[in-house]
Amino acid sequence: MQQHEQAEDFLEDFATMSGFGATPGGGVERQAGSAADHETRAWFAGWLERAGFEVRHDAVSNQFGLLELVPGAPYVLVGSHLDSQPLAGRFDGAYGVLAAAHAAREVARRVREGSLQPACNLAVVNWFNEEGSRFTPSMMGSSVLTGKLPLETALAATDRAGVTVAQAIAEPGDALDLTPPPVAAYAEIHIEQGRGLEESGTTIGLVDRTWAASKYRIVVHGEQSHTGSTVMADRRDALYGAALVIVAARELTDELPEGMLHSSVSELELAPNSPVTVARLVEINLDLRSPDEAVLERANALLEERLAAIEERARVTIERRLTHQWGLLAYQPEGVELARSAAAALGLTHAPTMTVAGHDSTNMKDVAPTVMLFVPSIEGISHNEGERTSDEDSVAGVALLTEVTARLVAGELGSAAAFTPGG
Missing domain, CATH: 3.40.630.10 (Zn peptidases)
Structure with a gap:
């Protein structure tokens, strides 16, 4: 032919x-x-x-x-x-x-x-x-x-x-x-x-x-409560904690050399997923990728720091599980x-x-x-x-x-x- x-x-x-x-x-x-x-x-x-x-x-x-x-x-x-x-x-x-x-x-x-x-x-x-x-x-x-x-x-x-x-x-x-x-x-x-x-x-x-890449399953644990009547200071909102994680992952790309880190958060699942209930649990995937292993290592270290700060700020507990990792x-x-x-x-x-x-x-x-x-x-x-x-x-x-x-x-x-x- x-x-x-x-x-x-x-x-x-x-x-x-x-x-x-x-x-x-x-x-x-x-x-x-x-x-x-x-x-x-x-x-x-x-x-x-x-x-x-x-x-x-x-x-x-x-x-x-x-x-x-x-x-x-x-x-x-x-x-x-x-x-x-x-x-x-x-x-x-x-x-x-x-x-x-x-x-x-x-x-x-x-x-x-x-x-x-x-x-x-x-x-x-x-x-x-x-x-x-x-x-x-x-x-x-x-x-x-x-x-x-x-x-x-x-x-x-x-x-x-x-x-x-x-x-x-x-x-x-x-x-x-x-x-x-x-x-x-x-x-x-x-x-x-x-x-x-x-x-x-x-x-x-x-x-x-x-x-190179690091992929995580992130679980944010909070406490279920009423969206209207629960006093703000008493809330342990897992979705709020997850939102801070999402922002932190994106901001990592600005802190490291331009173009050297891609970060993504995907597949958000929350419970109880009710319109009048503060979320008790949120699960997300978090993905970090870089053409430089040293940059990826630094991103992983920064992520760990950010998660610890978010736990304190949002009054939640964050479970981080590495699901996949590879180098160049x-x-x-x-x-x-x-x-x-x-x-x-x-x-x-x-x-x-x-x-x-x-x-x-x-x-x-x-x-x-x-x-x-x-x-x-x-x-x-x-x-x-x-x-x-x-x-x-x-x-x-x-x-x-x-x-x-x-x-x-x-x-x-x-x-x-x-x-x-x-x-």
Whole structure:
């Protein structure tokens, strides 16, 4: 297939795929295991089968399109995720899954025609619940495959309505019987979700490191009382304490070097959540990220000081639990170089970049050689219906992922020391 034909075909398929879970604002909503997610996965399964892939699902409902090219050899995995945040954009995750499918189909064609000698087999993967909006934790499917999260823990996770992951993934009736194959390498392409590439006029980001991060579950304990009659001096308002925490987290970004700390507070839950009752308990997630580990360390220390002061000021007790933490984690340099060489061969502008967000590749890089690529996000908008990437950048990314996948299948990063899931 000529490159322009592949581009037109990709854009047509992307438009079709974006109709599943479409929202009035031009985005999508298909949270993991929802009806819209199942519909998208069913459409994608049909696409893979028509392209000659065997579609299978593992025990946590990671969706694979398998193509055996070299019997007994390990697999190159390429993919991302189809699930979304609520009222999300069309590109986050889904672009990478469809790009992977088109890249893999083209690589398979080259193998059939004899222009590419394979050393590995090939699989497209749609990871289950990367977003972590309906079920936590995020990056669930790749965490299970890499052994970072027990399968039983993942299957027992519940949404706010009490539905478990096990119940959600059983609904479409897919056979969840695949034992994931040995993995020689992994590749993923994603929108940047920031403005760096767009502002620098660069088409491709070669991801070489992650930002460091600390994530907390914060529980503010107060005392339930009447919103009208309780004397102000007697109140132990958990929501007031939580509000001070939210402000403190944002103000940390002003106290540290500009642009060096991102802070967020999300998923607020309170009890009793009554209009005439002072809150006795509030739970929030608090997220700190930085491209400098020393800055993150200072932010964590400042946060501890602020929480102690808020406890005294609001007359509350604050419980802080670290749920996730990582430093600056590097992708394999040889994978970055492979991608750089492929981008140069295609004449695409490219530059090393860091990822602020987590991706399934951040799990996979710990067990197998991994290539992570970015394409620009218009105005850096993401997790929003206004999320956009130009057609030109989208198809350039597909072309590059195709070349990267071809090189991986040819064994350019080696295929001997494969990772065996569960092994």
